Amino acid sequence: MRQKADHGTSPDPIAEPRGPDSGGTLLSADNIVIRFNLRGRTLTAVRRASLKLHAGETLAVVGESGSGKSVLARSFVGMLDKNGRVDEGSISYHGHDLARFTAEQQWLGIRGKRIAMIFQDPMTALNPLKTVGEQIREAAAIHRGMDRSASKLLALDMLTRVGIRDPERRYSQYPHEFSGGMRQRAVIAAAIACGPEILICDEPTTALDVTIQAQILDLIQGLQRDLGMSVLFITHDLGVVARMADRIAVMYAGQVVEEGLSREIFYDPRHPYTWALLASLPQLGVKGEELFAIRGTPPSLFGELKGDAFAPRNPLALRVDFENEPPFFEVSPTHRAKTWLLDPRAPAIEQPDTVRRLKARIATAGHRAGVPHPIGQEASV
Amino acid sequence: MIQEPILSVHNLTVRFGTGRKAFEAVSGVSFDLFEGETLSLVGESGSGKTTIGRAIMRVHPVSTGSIRYRGQEIAAAVGTKDEKLLRQKIQMIFQDPMASLNERAKIDYIVSEGLYNFRLFASEKERRARVENALLEVGLLPEFASRFPHEFSGGQRQRIGIARALVMEPEIIIADEPISALDVSIRAQVINVLNRLKRDKSLSYLFIAHDLSVVRFISDRIAVIHRGHLVELAQAEELFSRPLHPYTRALLSAIPVPDPDAEHNRSLIVYDPSMHRYDSDPPAWSEAYPGHYVLANPAELTTWVANATPEPALSP
Missing domain, CATH: 3.40.50.300 (P-loop containing nucleotide triphosphate hydrolases)
Structure with missing residues (x-):
């Protein structure tokens, strides 16, 4: 074992040193198709989805449930279930195509070390028979090739960094002695102990209370800034990502249907599904009125989907939506949406009431938090 | 309100375990429905809210206090x-x-x-x-x-x-x-x-x-x-526009707002229970405004009310 080796230990296929944020593309997934074999049938969970993660940014997906967001992210770390595979497309990362990785050996230099992932339930991520500190130390020892004393010092430092008080005592405690929020902090400590370049967070706060959720989100954001990581944040709740996301990608039925800067998605959403997601947030509802609910259920992914997958649930669907799949239309250099509504030939659709009032309500919600509303200003970052 | 409550919980306490292991999940909670x-x-989680629900369902035995359904006592055996x-x-x-x-x-x-x-x-x-x-x-x-x-x-x-x-x-x-x-x-x-x-x-x-x-x-x-303690009770909009108890304020500050610009300026309030001086001056369930109750000792009540924003309730 090496002393304090940084990122360049021998099984690491990536020799390239990590530079400061260049804002360039770090990981690029192109036209990914992921299929699963389920009891003799084939389920296409991700259908030609493309995603780019830039250096130093937070991208929210x-x-x-069932939109393929977690499956897509898992393919970046080679953690698909055994019956699943990346059938088409490429995932380029530092000159490698992760979609072509077949052997576990190839993943060892990537998973945990360069791309770390944390999950919804921190209890299942931790080994109940080992102390929390030991689990963090172990991750550092394996991935960074540190000896026992160096890795222990690092583990203690990580515990402090994630806001766990009294790290010496906490180091030798077991997961059951931690509360849910503290466990999630410990999992994050283990993930960042390896010095990853990308941190994938799969619904990390869904199982937590609102106050704890806010603290964990703040923590991830702070670490992202301090360590210069890129964060891929997966969630079903648009309401929680306004604070931390630089960009947002909205997924439906295995495809990215809209992506753009956070402000573009919240202040100028273009896809009917994004409208629906925003309109169904209780924060934007009007008390005493029905809350906007998306009718129906997502389509079955066992068969081929014709046209726009969201069309059957979309009250504003055009005839073309049922026949041809829409391409991406560019709204701005950073904002695009996959809907026929943006085609120049599309009729000028009257946006539903909920959507029209949405902007005003986002403004009210913002106003309550004591911030003047930016509508009218140019979206600039 | 002159209306008769359909359910009335008074001074409800639920304890689990005995002796040194005894744990009080709910302490002296009162409210009307x-x-x-x-x-x-x-x-x-762990605040005792589910325990209250289950005590009303008569799943958990009530240690002290009363639960009345249409005036009839249901906390004990019926x-x-x-x-x-x-x-x-x-x-x-x-x-x-x-x-x-x-x-x-x-x-x-x-x-x-x-x-x-x-x-x-x-x-x-x-x-x-x-x-x-x-x-x-x-x-x-x-x-x-x-x-x-x-x-x-x-x-x-x-x-x-x-x-x-x-x-x-x-x-x-x-x-x-x-x-x-x-x-x-x-x-x-x-x-x-x-x-x-x-x-x-x-x-x-x-x-x-x-x-x-x-x-x-x-x-x-x-x-x-x-x-296990109720710290504040009020009409929904009143609570949102004029929160008094620091814990309520902390909870409100944690609500995510679906507005990126507002979110960037939001600051999280963290509640620290050690701020209270309840040993020398114990708190009481007090009515700060009509229908708006808060758990506070007299000194706290004065400060909190003085610091409360007197803004009218914003409709959502």
Whole structure:
């Protein structure tokens, strides 16, 4: 084992040193198709989805259960279930195509070390029979090749960094002695102990209370800034990502249907599904009125989908939506949406009431938090 | 309010264990629930909010204090006849629709289990009619009765759970985090069903939750609970526009706002219970404004009221 080796230990296929944020593309997934074999049938969970993660940014992937957001992210770390595979497309990362990785050996230099992932339930991520500190130390020892005393010092430092008080005592405690929020902090400590370049967070706060959720979100954001990581944040709740996301990608039925800067998605959403997601947030509802609810259920992904997958649930669907799949239309250099409504030939659709009032309500919600509303200003970052 | 409460909880304390291991989950909690009202109990996990719900359901024995249903004491043992009536009139909806339905039973049986238990139907025809009716009321089709739970999505399953409570013709529904396990898009459907039923049937809800953004949308009044103590109770909009207790303020500051610009300027308030000086000056449940109660000692009450923003309630 090496002493204090940084990122360049021998099994690491990536020799390239990590530079400061260049804002360039760090990981690029192109036209990914992921299929699963389920009891003799084939389920296409991700259908030609493309995603780019830039250096030093936080990208939020938003969608309901079954939209393929978690499956897509798992393919970046080679953690698909055994019956699943990346059938088409490429995932380029530092000159490698992760979609072509077949052997576990190839993943060892990437997973945990360069791309770390944390999950919804911190209890299942921790080993109940080992102390929390030991689990963090172990991660550092394996991935960074440190000896026992160096890795222990690092683990203690990580515990402090994630806001766990009294790290010496906490180091030798077991996961059951931690509360849910503290466990999630410990998992984050283990993830960042390896010095990853990308941190994938899969619904990390869904199982937590609102106050704890806010603290964990702040923590991830702070670490992202301090360590210069890129964060891929997966959630079903658009409401929680306004604070931390630089960009947002909305997924539906295995495809990215809209992506743009956070402000573009909240202040100028273009896809009917994004409208629906925003309109169903209780924060934007009007008390005493029905809350906007998306009718129906997501389509079955066992068969081929014709046209726009959201069309059957979209009260504003055009005839073309049922026949042809829409391409991406560019709204701005950073904002694009996959809907026929943006085609120049599309009729000028009257936006539903909820959507029209949405902007005003986002303004009210912002106003309550004591901030003047930016509508009218140019979206600039 | 001159109205008689349908449910009145007074000085409720629930203890678990004995001797040195004794733990007080709920300490001296009092509130009223009025007919046709949604009262929300808000607090984090371990605050005792579920224990209160279960004490009312008579699952957990009450250590001290009283729970009255239409003026009748139900905290202690009651007669068999009353027991039957209470089991019918107070129903519960659970958090996880994946865990709360019997996987081996058809929807028809799941919804009518309570009817079977109490022999609440004269004929098979009547039972079927009541099941169909309950399903229709939550927006499901009557033919779903012959299917099994695994054939339904999370939102549909939660509505089956509501239908099962509804078929008993209850007056009070205790909803324990009924939407926190659901996706945002499905959450809206369930919230709408609950709101409509309340209006149509003048049901009273005791809504147990930790998510204040949902709670604000559906509640008439909100009670905030922290470590077994109620710390504040007020009309929903009043609580949001004029929170007094520091814990309530911390909870409100944690609500995510779907507005990037506002979010960047939001600051999180963290509540530290050691700020109180309750050893020398114990707190009391005091009415700061009409209908707005807070747990505070006299010194705190003066400061908090002085610091409260006197702004009028903003409608959402």
